[in-house]
Amino acid sequence: MTISHALINHTTKPTICTTCGTQYPTASQLPELCPICNDDRQYIGDNGQTWMSLAILAKDRTIRFNKLNDQLYDLRISPAFAIGQRAFLILSESGNVLWDCLPYLDEQTVAFIQSKGGLKAIAISHPHYYSLMAEWSRIFDCPVYIHQNDSVWVQHPTPAVDYWEGDRKLLWDGMYLINTGGHFPGSCVLVQPDRLGKNRLFTGDSIYVARDRRAVTFMYSYPNHIPLPKKDIEQIRDRMADVSFDIIYGAFDWMTIAEKGRAVFDTSIQRYLQIFS
Template sequence: MATNNRAAHITESLLVCTACGTQFPTADRTALKTCFICDDPRQYVPRSGQSFTTLAALQTSHKNEFHTYRSSPDTDGKEDPNPRPLISITTTPKFAIGQRAILVPTPAGNVLWDCLTLLDDETIAQITELGGLQGIVISHPHYYSTHVAWAAAFSCPVYLAAQDKAWLAQSSDRQVFLDAVETSIPGLGGADTGVKAIRLGGHFPGSLVLLAGTGLLIADTLMTTPSGVANWETNALNEPRSRPPAANSFSFMWSIPNMIPLNPDEIVRMWDVLKHYDFTSTHGAFVGQDIEHQDVKARVLQSMQIQIRSMGHDVHPFLHTLW
């Protein structure tokens, strides 16, 4: 990995968990036998057992791909005129959890939402060509990956929730810990990027979402469901139809892989934060988890109510909350 920062070179030999992609501050395989993030009930160790690799090894077997996301045409058939579309970055073949990072261009510089384990010359060159990074914001500990190396390579801060500090495997003076519910992310020269990190909690106490214009980048703080991205516009005869009233768009989980839902009180607390923000699209943890609709915020509320009712809380007062 060609970079002027020697610290980034050192990370190439450090061990990386193959299940969650977290990098640890040691290259000694006898000193690291388990991953404390995967031992947590929110994650898991694969049936094949605990194993580790290195960033150097990944650089020879994997690559990152860039996917430009453009908004769907509106009702007049016009595409979003925004000259700075979101860019998803994914690793192929899939590694660890397989999440995407999203490059968010702003007039004050680029902000990276979430992070990938793989960092190599090509990735650094392509992001540099796009304008580099003014900051990295990570939604929750499962995506901490090699963020210390990324921050060093791009000489930028990485923003993490203070409430999740215990889940850090590495420390860096580039880490900035957010304690507020809302934080504006600064850009070049301290200019306002217009991007806000919002702490919703839920999956982890500090789980974040990122508001960029009218788009809400949600990772799996809100988990996009298959019915959320389904095509309900026409039936098999290509006739117009309506979305089923009981179909959800999001689920709210304490553990996604182990399918442990959040309790109603935590879901309501999340809504009490999110209800103050307006958005017309959501962008989930994986490519293809994008929902564009004027009523997407109402879908969040409806999905919360569907989950609470389905958990047996038929008389919960939140069920009467109106959009």
């Protein structure tokens, strides 16, 4: 399938928050401050509120693909922009999933994903990674799964968004989403079984991989170092109670726990809850 740049809306109007990467509709007046960044889980940039257009991003950005295994690629904007998170292209027999999203999209990326079978859905862990979801879902003609608890944070409403409810959403081929809460009320993780019968856990910031990769952490705000209350950590523990997993994939390049992820999670939960005892 050939995609022309005309199909990707590289508008010259600044519509993307340069701090968090969230896109706002071109037809709407931009807010004085991005509500996602003005929340105490994020921050307004040191130079104040600034905006970027897709046309400017397109001048010097690409999306890097890194093959992790036969079922999985991670994607990252290069040079880095906004938060700098990675997204994951999860290949599955009944349809591919993009886990989390990026604030940029180009022709080469569309062509690569189409060569792998396109996207059946986009699933997003929390509002900091909503980014360019409306454009991605339009180009790939697929729904975006966001938990109902975080619907208030959607800045670019689109009929493609499926606001799901409850603690879990079943996908296909054994994949499912879990609403852990914590960082945001609608924060989620994705579970995917691999071909060897072990589960991979994709966490975004809902369960945050520590720098030494021997622990995970749970925070209300990571940049502002605001901890979660005990009840939220207990909720994360309870909603993950029956889930086995080995590998943990977090939001940034170095955030991969390659083995014994469940044991790392359990030890980290116990450490946090001991603080409250």
